[in-house]
Amino acid sequence: MTTEHRKAPRREVVDIRRVGGWGSVVYHHVLSCGHIEKRPRATKAPKLACVFCLRAEEVVKTMSSLKTPIKSEVLDDEEFASFETKVQMIKASLASQMNIPIDAVDVAIADEAGILRIRYATIFLTEKDVRKITGL
Ligand SMILES: [Zn+2]
Secondary structure, three states, X not given: OOHHHHHOOEEEEEEEEEEOOOOOOEEXXXXXXXXXXXXXXOOOOOEEEOHHHHHHHHHHHHHHHHOOOOXXXXXOXXXXXXXXXXXXXXXXXXXXXXXXXXXXXEEEEEXXXXXXXXXXXXXXXXXXXXXXXXXX
């Protein structure tokens, strides 16, 4: 038994399959986790240590320690508030330039990999606004 086997979680043996031909028989022990432990002999033990599960756990641990935080997760309230203020200023500016109410302006925001950007602005014009702007 290797050190790895000693650290590995123990899984129930759900099935034992005899694989291979004469002189090269291997017993595939199907474990409750779905992994297969190969042994030259069929075990009588109800449980076997699953090295694959241990390795999988270690991969998960490594992955989570490597994971770099995504910008949107660290975007703090202050940053968001300043962006909101900017959006409000854009709306106000558009509204005043077109002489329309501020709620007639909508700004579409996109979160591109954690960076907030203004995609486009939509302006809703009432019939009155249309007449006023076009003079028709
Ligand atoms: Zn397993």
